[in-house]
Amino acid sequence: MENFTPGSALTGGVLIGLSTVLLMGLVGRIAGISGIVNGLLWPAADWAGWRLAFLIGLIAGPVAWRTAGGFVPPVEITAQLPVLLAGGLLVGAGTVLGSGCTSGHGVCGLARLSPRSLVSTLIFMAVGIVTVFVIRHVIGD
Amino acid sequence: MKKFLAGFAAGFIFGIGLTVAQMTNPAKVLAFLDLFGAWDPSLALVMGGAVMVTFYGFRLLRARAAPIYDTAMRWPSLTVIDARLIGGAALFGLGWGLIGLCPGPAIASLGIAPQRTALFVLAMLAGMSLTRWLRQRRAEAAAV
Numbered sequence: 108m109e110n111f112t113p114g115s116a117l118t119g120g121v122l123i124g125l126s127t128v129l130l131m132g133l134v135g136r137i138a139g140i141s142g143i144v145n146g147l148l149w150p151a152a153d154w155a156g157w158r159l160a161f162l163i164g165l166i167a168g169p170v171a172w173r174t175a176g177g178f179v180p181p182v183e184i185t186a187q188l189p190v191l192l193a194g195g196l197l198v199g200a201g202t203v204l205g206s207g208c209t210s211g212h213g214v215c216g217l218a219r220l221s222p223r224s225l226v227s228t229l230i231f232m233a234v235g236i237v238t239v240f241v242i243r244h245v246i247g248d
Numbered sequence: 249m250k251k252f253l254a255g256f257a258a259g260f261i262f263g264i265g266l267t268v269a270q271m272t273n274p275a276k277v278l279a280f281l282d283l284f285g286a287w288d289p290s291l292a293l294v295m296g297g298a299v300m301v302t303f304y305g306f307r308l309l310r311a312r313a314a315p316i317y318d319t320a321m322r323w324p325s326l327t328v329i330d331a332r333l334i335g336g337a338a339l340f341g342l343g344w345g346l347i348g349l350c351p352g353p354a355i356a357s358l359g360i361a362p363q364r365t366a367l368f369v370l371a372m373l374a375g376m377s378l379t380r381w382l383r384q385r386r387a388e389a390a391a392v
Contacts, residue, residue, distance in 0.1 A: 109286070110279055112270060116290040119269020120297025126262035127298070128305030133254035135315035135322050138262065140352040141376070148373060149380055157255030162355060164256040168263025169272060170359040179267055182361035183275035184368075186347050195354075195368040197343025199375020202351060203383075205336020206326065209350045210262075212337075213295055218302035219324070226329050231341035232281075238345025239281040 127215055130161070139211020140165070141202035201231075251317045263356045269294040272357045274348025281345055 127138040134157050136143075143158045173179040184191065202208045205227055207216065212231075216224020270276045271294055279288035314320055344350050349357075349368055357365040 110276075110288040110290075112288075112290050113293055116269050116293035117297045119265045119267070119271065120294040120299075121301050122261055122265030122268060123294070123298040124301025124305065126258045126265060127302045128309065129261065130255070130258035131306065131309050131315065131321065132312075133258070133316050134251055135318045135320055137322070137324060138258060140350075140355065144351060144355070144373070145376055145380070148376055156252045160252040160255035161259035161262075164259025164261075165263040165352070165356050166259075166359040167256075168260040168265075169267040169356055171260070172264050172267050173360060177264075177267070179360055180270040180273040180276065182357050182364045183273055184347065184349075184364050185275075188367070190346055191368055192371040194343040194347035194349065195371025196375035196378075197339050197346070198350060198354075198368075199343075199372035199377075200379040201336045201338070201340025201343060201375075203336070203376045203379040205333050205340055208340060208352070209295075209344075210352050214298045214302055215306075216324070217295075218299045218306055221324070221327075223327060223329055223333060227333055227337040230334055230337035231344060234338050234341025235281045235345035236283050238342055239278055240284055242346070243282060243285055 123210075123214060124218075127210075127218075137211055137215045139207050139215060141208040142206070142211050145203060205231075254317055262352065265298075266353055266356045267360075272353045272360070274353070277344075277348040277350075277353070281348075 130136050130138045136157070138161075143161055147158045147162070169179060186194065198208075205212075207224070207227060212224040212227040217228060266272050269290070271291065276288065277291060279286065280291035309321065312321060340350075347368060349365065351372065354365050354369050354372060358369060
């Protein structure tokens with residue numbers, strides 16, 4: 108556990124929590140990233156600029172943080188290109204089918220004590236753990 | 249305009265939160281999922297902190313009929329636990345475990361490391377569009 112960073116993890120988590128409360132209090136929406144993207148891809152009757160604005164802010168935040176001298180960790184991706192693309196496809200398909208991801212189900216849903224989100228979070232966590240286990244300790248060894 | 253600015257502010261804080269928490273680094277996420285290797289529990293504290301603040305914040309907001317810049321609070325209303333929810337979560341978990349990226353960090357990384365994440369995001373958008381299209385086609389076929 109030499110890479111454990113409890114202080115920054117908790118601080119970052121609190122900031123994410125503040126963001127979800129802000130979005131609900133000001134715009135009345137759940138800060139679920141896959142849902143926000145999905146609503147932009149397929150503009151429905153409830154299309155609104157706040158979705159686009161949220162994503163622009165999501166990209167601008169880390170850039171501003173780096174400009175202000177904050178620590179920005181490296182983005183380390185070791186997967187080969189076909190695996191990277193397969194991963195993206197699966198994440199896209201899965202979040203549309205399952206109506207949410209780590210933010211919508213994992214943060215907002217758990218905070219609402221939603222059984223649906225609890226089931227979703229337990230499953231994507233378990234499958235993620237098994238996937239990493241197979242890649243690193245079954246195929247990898 | 250106010251809704252636009254509110255959305256921007258929320259996204260901005262979300263992006264900084266992910267960066268501070270180091271969740272924009274897929275290696276950090278995979279280290280959390282690697283329970284049987286050099287396990288890094290950081291992600292649990294990120295989620296714990298976020299859930300705690302959201303839990304109390306949402307409890308305060310529950311009493312409100314409307315947000316400040318709109319006319320209704322859109323609380324999720326779905327409660328059904330079906331094959332779609334379970335299958336979707338499983339597919340998502342598989343993709344997440346392969347790369348260590350989920351939608352938030354993938355998009356948040358577009359400004360700081362686009363060469364790494366842009367292809368993933370494009371594939372993700374394709375996966376979303378394809379799934380929506382297939383679902384719509386199935387719904388139309390069922391309606392005939």
